[in-house]
Amino acid sequence: VTQGNTLIIVDNIINRKIIADIGVDSSNIMNIIMPNATQVEKSTFQGFRSLQYVYAPMAQNLCEYCFADCSSLFRFDGKALKKIEAYAFSFCVCLSEVNTDRVEHLGEFCFEFCQNLRSFRSQVLKGFSLTSFDQNDNLTNIDVVNAEQISGNLSKPNPNLVFNCPMLPTFHSQVENTLNQPHVNQNLLQANVLISPSSNIAQRAFFNFTQLSFVCLVNCTEIKDEAFRNCFSLRRFSALSAQKIGNGAFKECQSLVQVNLDNLQTAGDSAFKCNYSLQTVDFPLLEELSHELFGYCFALKSVLLKSLTKIHESAFAKCGSIKVLCKNDVQIVRKRSGGEDNFQFVDKVEKQQERLFQTFQERIKLKKVIKNLKQAIELYNAMHNTVNGMKDGQ
Incomplete structure (x- = not known):
């Protein structure tokens, strides 16, 4: 069913036929709620360009292209992911939040052109291809402590990318080398x-x-x-x-x-x-x-x-x-x-x-930052006036 700009699906397996039967206008969907879904099949939500948030707490398998070209997708909310197949999030350029701690398999180009993705972490992933993260210029950290094999290459080098994979010295050593370099990319600061x-x-x-x-x-x-x-x-x-x-x-x-x-x-x-x-x-x-x-x-x-x-x-x-x-x-x-x-x-x-998602949390954080800045300015002005007063007294 749809509620405003939100699509709610209670099925376990989500596919394009279900979406077609509902008669969804993909251009109007901003949020997708799938409380029972364990698998999203091939190309199910491909091209949902207004989609910004997905809640799927039980989802384990994301098949090929299932969220490809969802260019506004910011957050995938689910902690059960195990398999992310090829091109699953391809060209999700705004994607910055997805929990991958339990991911066991990454398909090729699954995070291709996810240019807002800053880090990737999995505690159980044994091996993957670097092509999974192709064209991710802002990716700075891949944390795969149990990885035994990393294959493939990025189409262009990413000088800011560091690895935490102690079982693969060739890659893990790059962490130390990168951190010891005198030049630090200003974008990170x-x-x-x-x-x-x-x-x-x-x-x-x-x-x-x-x-x-x-x-x-x-x-x-x-x-x-x-x-x-x-x-x-x-x-x-x-x-x-x-x-x-x-x-x-x-x-x-x-x-x-x-x-x-x-x-x-x-x-x-x-x-x-x-x-x-x-x-x-x-x-x-x-x-x-x-x-x-x-x-x-x-x-x-x-x-x-x-x-x-x-x-x-x-x-x-x-x-x-x-x-x-x-x-x-x-x-x-x-x-x-x-x-x-x-x-x-x-x-x-x-x-x-x-x-x-996060609307109110972000507003609260921003208000706190502004409040702290104002307090810092007031403190500075008070100290400045005090110093000037002392000088005048002398």
């Missing part, structure tokens, strides 16, 4: 919360800050070209004073789910291109949608644009069907005649169901 009073953010200022997850810009009025491009882990962004963002400002921020830009008036080409997790935006002052502004935003459903007057035909390139809420007559800028638009103008948009 970046804070995951940024709160800045800057009036503007320079071009490529935070390009490829792959650890960055929250950003709050208090006084920022302009964000220049590619300022936050390739911030894979960036999930929430707020800059309420920002009026302009440049070309590709948030391009390839694949985990971005919430953007607060209430005063945004100008957005450059491809500013939000390849934001796979973005489902809705509300920019009340934005008047024009530029070339590929939301291109390849596979999960995007609706945009609320009260001041919109012009939209380029490529604004939603490669997206699904987009609902555009606006109040004005809108000019569509076309480079070619004919063809069908993948967007429609509407008077109202249904509110999306809030995600089931």
Whole structure:
């Protein structure tokens, strides 16, 4: 059954026939609850691009391609996994949380292009191929203490990847060598919360800050070209004073789910291109949608644009069907005649169901960070005033 954007399945074996019988619209499913499932068969949920969370506490076997191309999938919640077959999570670019402690088998390319996956751990895995983790540039740790064999190669080297596998000295020795190197990748040292009073953010200022997850810009009025491009882990962004963002400002921020830009008036080409997790935006002052502004935003459903007057035909390139809420007559800028638009103008948009996981936990953590920063600033100011007072007294 479906409840809002949540799909609930009580079967033990989940396959495509069950999904077809239910009549599920994959583009609307954000959460999947499978309390009894022990196996998910081949390609069952392949291409569920709005899917963000899966709860399957009893799942043991994930067959080939079962969650492939679920580009918004952030978390797989289940502690019983034993077998993850080939391509099971292929191109789940946002996947960062999956419990693999009991995994006994990994198929080839099962985590291919899972670019938010930072670490892998299994206490029982005896052997696997490195191709299981191909194209995972941000993977930094593989912890397989009982592994007796590691085969295959990555298609390109990952200089930050270290192994904990004491039974395989060839690989295990790389841990010590890597840790003893004087050069440490700066991406591993970046804070995951940024709160800045800057009036503007320079071009490529935070390009490829792959650890960055929250950003709050208090006084920022302009964000220049590619300022936050390739911030894979960036999930929430707020800059309420920002009026302009440049070309590709948030391009390839694949985990971005919430953007607060209430005063945004100008957005450059491809500013939000390849934001796979973005489902809705509300920019009340934005008047024009530029070339590929939301291109390849596979999960995007609706945009609320009260001041919109012009939209380029490529604004939603490669997206699904987009609902555009606006109040004005809108000019569509076309480079070619004919063809069908993948967007429609509407008077109202249904509110999306809030995600089931971590929302409140993340908010609590963020509030604590902000509170601690404020306290540190207050303490610094108090000490500074005390020192100045002592100087004046002298």
